[in-house]
Amino acid sequence: MDxxxxxxxxxxxxxxxxxxADADGLLAYLADRQLIGDLLVKEKALVFRGFGVARDRLEPVMDGVLPNRLAYVHGNSPRTKVGDNVYTSTEYPAEMTISMHNELSYSSRWPARLMFYCEIAAETGGATPVxxxxRWLGALDEEVRDAFAGGVRYxxxxxxxxxxxxxxxxxxxxxxxxxxxEYLADMEATWEWRPDGALRxxxxxxxxxxxxxxxxxxxxxxxxxxxxxxxxxETAAALADVLPEEDLPQSVSYADGGPIPAEHVLQVRDRGLAEAVDVDWVAGDVLLIDNVLVGHGRRPFTGSRRVLVAMTD
Structure with a gap:
């Protein structure tokens, strides 16, 4: 990576x-948890390459860097649980770019670390940008930063x-x-059960x-x-014909309820992607990130791709 x-x-x-150059070599290095913790804070993201970690050796590797593996509770993206609090990365269509984000940043409780593991690398593309x-904050216009200063309502x-x-x-x-x-009260959220059984x-x-x-x-x-x-x-217009914005599966405004201009969120999205560095995958690679210091996303790809993710507090 440049x-x-x-x-x-x-x-x-x-x-x-x-x-x-195997999982045992990586496990021996990860055994010094203080070293890994200090290094992660300093470097913000670590890529372990050339260890060729096989899927059946993944559990002990995760145990080494994720001491309290968390369930993906309150997650808003489609994914499949494939192990003990191990999930597929977001299952959006291969042609889509997933923009930069910090996991569960819309919640009052988020994971401190994320670990990604490449089981199957894409034929082309499929990098995880970080x-x-x-730098993302500094890339935004002062007008946009000021507009968001009061926070957001999800x-x-x-x-x-x-x-x-x-x-x-x-x-x-x-x-x-x-x-x-009980969970929502702990998160300091407000909620309402709808007559049709839905939850807002x-x-x-x-x-x-x-x-x-x-x-x-x-x-x-x-x-x-x-x-x-x-x-x-086109998609936004089609949904607007069917549902008012407040009834969409998810929506956002400024904290005071005021609308966020489209040009502001598009600047946020585009400049985050422009500032990102791609982590190109080889099967067996492991990526560990500090979920506060670093955002992540996904580039489009062709062929099969299987990247697993787990998280800790």
Whole structure:
């Protein structure tokens, strides 16, 4: 990976650390958790290449860097659970670009780290772009940063088993309404059960936060992904003919309820992608990122691609 953007993830290969070129070599290096933690905060993202980690050796590798693996509760993107709190990366069509974002930044609780593992590399494309959150924030016009200063309001409409988007059962990995309400209360969200069994959830969150160790201020919201403008003109127009914005599976406004201009979220999306550095995959690669300091996304691809993700607090 080049460093034309002034920052790039740190690549670690067996020869760099005097380790064997296999999962055992990587596991021995990961055993020093203090070293890995300090290095991750310093470098923001680490790419482990050349260790050829096979799928059946993935669990101990994850245990080494994700001490308290989390379920993808309250996640808003389609993915499949394939192990003990291990998931496929977002299952959007291969031709789509997934814009930059920090996992669960729309929630009051988010994972501190994410680990990605490439089981099958795409035939072409399919890189995971990563972006330094301080550079993303600095790339935005002052007008846009000022407009977001008061924060954003996220609204989700989660159906009861049939409809657009995700169901509340899939989102919270339960069919128990009491458990959902307990979770939402803990998240300081507001909610309403609809007559048709659907659930409407609203949360007000800041647009930027500071890293708890470095103090760096980073762009940390998903307004561009929740805004109808991100769907493209034709898709947004088609949905507008069917549903008012407040009834879409997800929508976003400024914290005071005011509308966010399309040009603002498109600037956020496009400049985040422009500042990103691509991590090109080879099967067996592992990527570890600090989920506050670094945003991530996905480039379009052809052929089969299978990248798994897990997270920790």
């Amino acid at each position: 460093d034309e953007h002034g920052w790039t993830p740190l690549e670690i290969r067996p020869g760099d650390i005097g380790a064997s 972006v330094d959150g301080t 609204t989700q409409n989660l159906h009861d088993g049939y409809g657009l988007g995700k169901s509340w059962q899939d989102t919270f990995e339960t069919e128990d309404r009491d458990r959902v309400e 959830v609203s949360q007000i969150r800041p647009a930027t936060i500071r890293h708890p160790v470095t103090g760096d201020e980073v762009w940390f919201n998903q307004a561009d992904q929740w805004h109808p403008a991100a769907l493209g003109d």
